[in-house]
Amino acid sequence: MPLPHDEDILIQQLRDPHTRRNTFSMLVKEYSQPLYRHIRRMVESHDDTNDILQNTFIKAWTGLDGFLGNAKVLTWLYRIATNETLTFISRSSHCDAVEDIEAYASQLEADEWFDGDRLQARFTAAIQALPPKQRLVFNMKYYDDMKYEEISAVLGTSTGALKASYHIAVKKISEYLLREN
């Protein structure tokens, strides 16, 4: 049984105790990859990402009764994942914004879980040098192609502020990469 495309039907199935578990199982199958990517780009470590992703789905499962359906299910999941990620970042010191981009790029290149060349490593390091919330906006727009309205629904920030934030993020990354070239 595939995940229903109609949001109303999906929410109805999630509310019904008889179909809840199966529908949620399909939801996990469908959305664990984009949510994993969303979290991993922020915290980088696979193990930390795995923990945050698990917490995200467990919180979603236990909070299903409180989900009123006033947002899309995926938006709701992104919101939980984002909050979990930001909480994790605020509690752990190793997720602070990168200060030395070149040194961090070298570190990434040597990491067996990093899949890219020097150019890619510098680009990734430049993104990691952004403040966490600006990094979130950049990742959601750049990698996930999310619309500003969708990002706004997840982060609770106005689209105007998001546009400005993305513009500044692109400028910072571009300037850094241009300067170092």
Add this chain to the structure above:
Amino acid sequence: MTDDRELKQRYGKHDPYKVPEGYFEHFHEQLMQSLPEVRPEPAPAAKVTLMARVKPWLYMAATFVGIIFMVQGLMYVQESRFPTGETASIEDIYTDEADCFMSSSLYNEYVLYSYLTTDDYE
């Protein structure tokens, strides 16, 4: 260069982090096993207001107050009839109840006199 198109052309949108093989299949299975059973929330217990809790005591207090007023009322009536300190004398009784009795009964003063003076009645 503030347009992201140039970044996309140069660096692409390739996700640079590797994921362990079979991770998502394993994750799904493991997560679904670890999910707690969500029981339907029990119907919320009817909220007992302070008034509802105090009501029986209020009724009881009102009953006591009613009884006290009733007793006091009866005592007042009694006192107004026989004010405190005064006792009913035999004359009072005679003038009221005894006189009434004598006038309504078959016996009168003549009969009583005859009874006391005639030897037949001894």
